[in-house]
Amino acid sequence: MxxxxxxxxxxxxxxxxxxxxxxxxxxxxxxxxxxxxxHYCYHPKLSSPGNCRMCLVELGMPKMTPDRKxxxxxxxxxxxxxxxxxxxxxxxxxxxxxxxxxxxxxVEECRNGVMEFLxxxxxxxxxxxxxxxxxxxxxxxxxxxxxxxxxxxxxxKKPKRVDIGERIVLDDERCIxxxxxxxxxxxxxxxxxxxxxxxxxxxxxxxxxGKRLDSNYSLNTVDICPVGALTSKDFxxxxxxxxxxxxxxxxxxCGTGSNIVISSRENIVRRITPRENDAVNSCWMPxxxxxxxxxxxxxxxxxxxxxxxLESPVAWKTALATAAEKLRGSRPEETAVIASARxxxxxxxxxxxxxxxxxxxxxxxxxxxQKGDGFLVSDDGNPNTSGAKLLGLATGRLPEIAQAIEAGxxxxxxxxxxxxADCGISETALKSLDLLVAMGFLANKTTPHATVVLxxxxxxxxxxxxxxxKGRLQRLNQAIQPPGQARDDWEILRDLIALxxxxxxxxxxxxxxxxxxxxxxxxxxxxLSRIGDLGIQL
Amino acid sequence: MSALHPTPHPKERRIIFENISKPGYAxxxxxxxxxxxxxxxKKAVTMKPSEIIDAVKAANLRGRGGAGFPCGTKWxxxxxxxxxxxxxxxxxxxxxPGTFKDRYILHQDPHQLxxxxxxxxxxxxxxxxxxxxxxxFPHAAKIVWKAIQEAxxxxxxGKNLLGSGFDLDIYVHQGAGAYICGEETALLxxxxxxxxxxxxxxxxxxxxxxxxxxxxxxxxxETLCHVKHILRIGAAEYARMGTPGDGGTRTMCVSGxxxxxxxYEFPCGAVTIRELIFDVCGGLKPGxxxxxxxxxGSSAKIMRAGEVYKIxxxxxxxxxxxxxxxxxxxxxxxxxxxxxxxxxGSAGVMVLDDSRDMVWALNNLNQFYAHESCGQCTPCRExxxxxxxxxxxxxDGGGRDKDPKTLQDIANNIAGRxxxxxxxxxxxxxxxxxxxxxxxxxxxxxS
Numbered sequence: 001m002x003x004x005x006x007x008x009x010x011x012x013x014x015x016x017x018x019x020x021x022x023x024x025x026x027x028x029x030x031x032x033x034x035x036x037x038x039h040y041c042y043h044p045k046l047s048s049p050g051n052c053r054m055c056l057v058e059l060g061m062p063k064m065t066p067d068r069k070x071x072x073x074x075x076x077x078x079x080x081x082x083x084x085x086x087x088x089x090x091x092x093x094x095x096x097x098x099x100x101x102x103x104x105x106x107v108e109e110c111r112n113g114v115m116e117f118l119x120x121x122x123x124x125x126x127x128x129x130x131x132x133x134x135x136x137x138x139x140x141x142x143x144x145x146x147x148x149x150x151x152x153x154x155x156x157k158k159p160k161r162v163d164i165g166e167r168i169v170l171d172d173e174r175c176i177x178x179x180x181x182x183x184x185x186x187x188x189x190x191x192x193x194x195x196x197x198x199x200x201x202x203x204x205x206x207x208x209x210g211k212r213l214d215s216n217y218s219l220n221t222v223d224i225c226p227v228g229a230l231t232s233k234d235f236x237x238x239x240x241x242x243x244x245x246x247x248x249x250x251x252x253x254c255g256t257g258s259n260i261v262i263s264s265r266e267n268i269v270r271r272i273t274p275r276e277n278d279a280v281n282s283c284w285m286p287x288x289x290x291x292x293x294x295x296x297x298x299x300x301x302x303x304x305x306x307x308x309x310l311e312s313p314v315a316w317k318t319a320l321a322t323a324a325e326k327l328r329g330s331r332p333e334e335t336a337v338i339a340s341a342r343x344x345x346x347x348x349x350x351x352x353x354x355x356x357x358x359x360x361x362x363x364x365x366x367x368x369x370q371k372g373d374g375f376l377v378s379d380d381g382n383p384n385t386s387g388a389k390l391l392g393l394a395t396g397r398l399p400e401i402a403q404a405i406e407a408g409x410x411x412x413x414x415x416x417x418x419x420x421a422d423c424g425i426s427e428t429a430l431k432s433l434d435l436l437v438a439m440g441f442l443a444n445k446t447t448p449h450a451t452v453v454l455x456x457x458x459x460x461x462x463x464x465x466x467x468x469x470k471g472r473l474q475r476l477n478q479a480i481q482p483p484g485q486a487r488d489d490w491e492i493l494r495d496l497i498a499l500x501x502x503x504x505x506x507x508x509x510x511x512x513x514x515x516x517x518x519x520x521x522x523x524x525x526x527x528l529s530r531i532g533d534l535g536i537q538l
Numbered sequence: 539m540s541a542l543h544p545t546p547h548p549k550e551r552r553i554i555f556e557n558i559s560k561p562g563y564a565x566x567x568x569x570x571x572x573x574x575x576x577x578x579x580k581k582a583v584t585m586k587p588s589e590i591i592d593a594v595k596a597a598n599l600r601g602r603g604g605a606g607f608p609c610g611t612k613w614x615x616x617x618x619x620x621x622x623x624x625x626x627x628x629x630x631x632x633x634x635p636g637t638f639k640d641r642y643i644l645h646q647d648p649h650q651l652x653x654x655x656x657x658x659x660x661x662x663x664x665x666x667x668x669x670x671x672x673x674x675f676p677h678a679a680k681i682v683w684k685a686i687q688e689a690x691x692x693x694x695x696g697k698n699l700l701g702s703g704f705d706l707d708i709y710v711h712q713g714a715g716a717y718i719c720g721e722e723t724a725l726l727x728x729x730x731x732x733x734x735x736x737x738x739x740x741x742x743x744x745x746x747x748x749x750x751x752x753x754x755x756x757x758x759x760e761t762l763c764h765v766k767h768i769l770r771i772g773a774a775e776y777a778r779m780g781t782p783g784d785g786g787t788r789t790m791c792v793s794g795x796x797x798x799x800x801x802y803e804f805p806c807g808a809v810t811i812r813e814l815i816f817d818v819c820g821g822l823k824p825g826x827x828x829x830x831x832x833x834x835g836s837s838a839k840i841m842r843a844g845e846v847y848k849i850x851x852x853x854x855x856x857x858x859x860x861x862x863x864x865x866x867x868x869x870x871x872x873x874x875x876x877x878x879x880x881x882x883g884s885a886g887v888m889v890l891d892d893s894r895d896m897v898w899a900l901n902n903l904n905q906f907y908a909h910e911s912c913g914q915c916t917p918c919r920e921x922x923x924x925x926x927x928x929x930x931x932x933x934d935g936g937g938r939d940k941d942p943k944t945l946q947d948i949a950n951n952i953a954g955r956x957x958x959x960x961x962x963x964x965x966x967x968x969x970x971x972x973x974x975x976x977x978x979x980x981x982x983x984x985s
Contacts, residue, residue: 050738051915053955085954091738113951117920150944152936153927177913196733196913199716201923203913 010077012060012099017077020094027055027089035102038111038140040118040226041178042090045283046187049091052118052178054140056086056110060099070097086110111144120151121201122227123173131228133241137176156201164206165213167233167287168222175205175229181221188284189217205229216373219287223273234291235271247479248275248533250466252342252459253289254372255380256281257468259534260290262460262479269293269460269480277534279472286377293460296480300443302455303484316485320492323452324499326435327358327412336362336401336410339393340417341382343489344464344476346512348384348391349519350493351416357501362410364398366418378469386467390522398423405429413437417456417489419444439492441482455486462488463509465531467538474535475528541642541800547818551779553767553787554650554760555803558642565681567688570649576694578769582657583702587618590661594765596773598785602639603629603720603758604835604884605959606784606872609765615745616662616753624664625754627729627744628655628762630671630678631713631720635836635906636886639789639801640759644671644678647763648685652708654762656695657769659706662755667708670725673715683710717910721958722756724912735914736958760789780806784872788885792819795826795891807871811841814870815889826891830974831865833875834883836903837963839970841865847878880970896975897982900967901929907964914957921952922964932982941983946972 007022013033020029025048027037040052060080062070070078078097086106101107118137126132158172182194182205193211197204207213213221222230244263251258251272258281263271272293274285305319306312327335337360339351348365355363365388368381388394402424404410412435413420420430421444430436430449438450441458461482467473482488494506506512510528517523522538530536540559546552557563557573570576582590595610616624628651632640643651651669659667671679686708690696695706716734718724723737726749741747748754764786768776777785784806793799797820809818811831822828828843845865853859868874872882890899908926913919925948932941949965949972956962972979 048738049914050957053916056955088738092740109951110955113947113955114916117916117924117951120920120924150940151924152938153924153931156923176916177919198913200908200911200913201919203919 009094009096009098011094011097012077012080014100014102022094022096024094025090026057026059026092026094026098026100029094030057030089030100030102037089037102038136038144039090040136040176041180043180043183043224046180046183046224048088049179049183050088052114052176053088054111054114055089056114057089057107058101058104059083059087059092060101062097108144111140112146115140115144116146116150118176119145120149121156121173122176123155123171125174128237129174129228130231130236130241131174131225135228136226158202158204162206165218167291168213168218169231169233169236170205171229171231172204172206174227176227177203177205178226180224180226181205181230184217184221184224185213185215188282189215189220191215191217194221216286216288216377217284217375219290220274220284223283232271239265239270244270245479247460247477249460249477249479250383250468250474250535251285251289251292252383252466252476253286253292253381254370255378255383255385255469256376257383257466257472257474257535258285258289258376259474260285262293262477264460264479267480269296275533279534279537280468280470280474281376284376286373286375288377295442296458296460298442301483301486302441302443302447302453303486305455305485306450306453308451313485316487316495319452319454320495320499323437323454324496326451327414327437328500330358330412330435332359332361334410335360335412335414336405337414338398338401338416338418338420338423339363339365339388341365341367341385341388341394342459343384343417344462344466345384345387345391345473345516346464346509347416347489347493348388348393349512349516350490350497352391352393353497353504354414354493354500357497362397362401362404363393364395364401365393366398366423367394380469383468384466386469386471387465390467390520391516405433408432411435415439415446415450416493417441419446421445439489441486454492455482455484456489456492457482457486461486462490463528464490465513465528468535471538472535473523473526473531473538475531475533541638543798543800543802547802549809549813549818550803551787551805551808552803554639554643554763554789555801557650558646558801563646565646565648565685567649567685567692570647574770575649576653576689576692578766579653579656579660579694580700581769582660583700583704587661587663590657590769593768593773594661597764597768597776598780598783599761599764599768599776600784600872601758602760602764602788602884604634606882609757609761612745612755612757613658613662616664616755618663620753623666623750623752624662625749625752626655626659626662626664626667627722627725627749627754627756628667628669628759629720629722629725629756630669630675630682630759631725632759632884633672633674633717633720634884634886635903636791636793636832636888637835637884638791638793639885641675641678642801643759643763644675644682648678648682649689650763650766651682651759652685652689652695654765655708656689656699656706657765658755658757658762660699660702660704664755665705665707667706668729668749669708669710670719670729671710671712672719673713676712679710679712686710716912717906718912718958718960721960724958725756726754735912736960738957781871781873788871788882790814790870790885790887792887792889794887794889795823795893796889797821797823804870807869807874809870810866811868811870812866814887815866819889822889822891826893828866828889829892829894830890830896832886832888832890833870834881835886836888836906837966838875838883839880839966840974841868841878841880842974845974849874849877896971896978897929897932900971901926901933903967904929904964907960907967911960911964915961917952918956918961918964921948924948925964925968932979932985935985937983937985939983942972942976942979945979 062078080099162170259275259277372379439454724734728734851861904926949968953965
């Protein structure tokens with residue numbers, strides 16, 4: 001909006017005159033005025049088909065004199081002439097002198113009528129429906145429904161449990177034909193595979209013959225389905241949504257940093273859904289990313305620190321002391337640190353401190369170039385490359401380091417959040433190292449050869465910040481506790497640094513961020529809390 | 539037996555139907571030309587386009603498809619030189635129950651339509667026109683296609699028609715069998731190859747965002763035929779035939795319980811219901827009495843025999859007074875029918891005698907509308923089937939006390955709340971049958 005002049009128009013909302021930008025959808029003007037308009041088919045990011053009829057309101061237009069001037073009332077405002085026919089607020093644009101009534105008897109009657117119509121053929125299977133608890137039909141039934149059915153006949157029968165895609169199941173009886181999913185696939189995913197079959201009350205949502213709802217964005221249709229017609233195979237029958245704890249965070253599968261909600265219960269992540277952020281991912285996210293969380297609960301999680309030669313369990317103190325002991329006094333040229341651009345800014349900052357404490361120049365992150373999709377899958381498979389660059393850790397020295405290890409010139413290696421095997425280092429070379437310290441949350445090809453294993457936390461188990469490919473600083477939040485003895489990465493690094501270089505006075509993640517900000521001009525004046533839920537463009 | 543009586547009734551004036559069912563008259567172009575065909579088009583290309591539109595306006599021609607919108611006004615929404623392509627789409631999706639006039643034109647006198655269409659295209663700077671013919675008229679589609687080829691071969695359409703420098707191409711498009719395609723914006727969607735869902739208005743008024751989002755005129759078959767006659771007999775003369783608000787003649791389709799059902803053509807406002815049924819159509823079947831009339835296609839509100847309407851009219855001293863108007867004396871024209879709470883619509887007049895059960899009759903209509911609802915918007919999609927299920931149950935002896943009230947509520951919750959006029963079309967029968975014949979529904983509810 002900046003720079004371009006926006007024409008504002010005066011609109012009367014339930015008796016009060018307010019200003020809105022010309023062309024805004026009336027439903028949005030009402031909602032902006034705190035007047036909730038129930039709706040099904042309307043979605044802020046999609047076109048308005050006007051088919052559900054739930055958002056009907058009373059519309060007034062300025063009374064006109066014969067020479068087309070509006071008649072003004074005593075208050076100097078236009079007098080309105082109210083249309084006896086209700087209009088849909090989703091497809092009506094605000095214009096000068098317009099008036100709207102959002103809760104008149106006629107409006108209430110319209111809503112009651114639409115609710116009754118939508119419910120007569122809707123199966124009352126809420127007890128076994130995944131959408132229950134976050135279903136618009138259910139919500140609006142409470143508010144605008146009758147509480148009893150007047151339908152004495154049989155409901156319309158339609159296909160159930162239709163397998164329409166790799167990740168989605170369709171229940172046509174629950175569908176209220178709002179067409180949100182169809183429009184999403186046409187307008188956003190650009191993969192026009194959904195449509196309606198048949199007519200009237202027998203209208204049935206389906207995939208076109210020979211097509212499947214297999215787009216990497218298919219699960220967004222489940223999010224925007226106002227009822228339980230489209231359900232996610234991954235989440236189906238797993239958990240009642242009202243038991244889920246919601247944590248605002250960001251996706252770490254690629255450099256986009258889509259904003260997400262982590263839904264968890266009793267320390268288990270149950271699903272990931274996109275969280276609206278127009279500067280990043282709008283309301284959407286790729287299926288590949290939202291389903292990329294099951295490894296959080298895999299058997300490969302590292303749960304206890306380990307030291308080669310010592311019987312487990314090994315105390316954290318012992319593990320850290322062993323690592324520090326073996327690192328202390330080592331020559332910089334025989335030591336290397338491989339960090340990860342999947343680590344947070346705070347963690348990477350401490351990596352830089354660690355490298356400084358060791359005097360090591362052999363530091364780098366593992367880059368993850370990939371082919372993006374031009375939409376929300378970035379060309380960068382790392383979520384925090386920008387952060388690593390900002391801190392000077394993306395040195396490009398990794399091939400050189402790998403070579404030095406293979407050649408035996410580097411004999412001490414600290415691998416943080418990565419698998420050395422992915423960095424061009426052979427298993428033979430790993431075996432012949434004098435020291436291998438591995439910090440991470442999943443067992444990989446590096447861990448069996450590690451002298452010291454430091455189990456850390458995954459992205460859903462910790463706080464911190466990252467900078468996406470577009471230079472937006474965003475926050476991770478902790479949804480669940482790390483398993484077993486695993487600890488937060490920044491704490492592990494802090495303790496290791498303290499053992500090597502003395503106490504550093506860092507007691508909280510906020511303090512770490514403050515340190516990062518103090519030493520980084522681009523972050524001047526920022527604190528972790530100031531980043532906010534939607535992030536900050538640097 | 540033809541639907542058109544060989545001898546016109548004295549009240550009739552056949553312009554549109556002049557050649558329908560005429561012995562020796564064929565659908566080919568030679569017959570058409572021998573009967574004075576394409577003379578109006580020849581005249582039109584010598585006129586200024588604006589003069590043609592003015593003539594159509596002066597003729598008071600209203601659309602004959604059902605809504606009765608003034609034709610000249612519709613055309614003048616199209617800006618002649620706006621640099622955009624314009625389209626004219628002929629609505630030949632004649633599917634309102636009780637309406638069967640356009641089929642005779644399409645089958646027997648297609649050049650009449652092509653000539654009217656060419657004149658309207660010339661007047662509105664339209665180079666491409668489509669004739670949308672319902673799937674159930676496959677033979678008509680062939681006949682019209684052939685007529686288009688003939689007209690093209692003779693230079694009445696196509697490149698530089700009649701040496702005017704104006705080009706016009708016409709195509710026939712066949713529907714796939716949905717009543718909703720008679721709704722003009724659904725028709726446009728269908729023509730674009732999409733599912734026939736009516737568009738929301740605003741913003742998608744055909745004159746602004748029509749076919750392929752370009753200015754478009756959608757006219758009924760009969761309406762365009764009238765254009766030819768306006769130029770032939772002159773706008774003033776044409777207008778004089780009808781009433782002040784409704785010029786020219788109007789075709790009517792009479793079906794149901796009369797001795798001579800069929801198609802007729804009268805000057806607008808020339809006949810009352812009494813004259814139409816008892817005089818023109820030969821009265822009711824022996825021993826029967828009149829029960830009801832649906833005057834304008836199945837969606838028009840039903841009129842009960844014996845009703846007396848209160849209408850405003852001029853008294854002997856010229857002031858407006860309330861007048862009693864008995865049902866049989868209602869004049870069959872748009873404004874009178876509107877003033878008694880129903881409509882001229884597509885002029886499909888359905889006559890019901892005392893042998894008819896009103897619950898049965900309404901159920902018949904309800905089943906039609908439930909079957910034809912496109913299903914796009916909630917009230918009509920769900921309400922039309924619900925009403926149909928209810929009346930079916932009532933007929934089957936399963937009526938409940940609350941049924942009439944529930945039926946009424948359903949209809950009220952549809953009318954005025956939908957994307958297109960189908961909402962009214964499917965709820966007006968229920969509303970009017972319940973209002974006019976409450977005793978029959980109460981009886982069925984008690985069964």
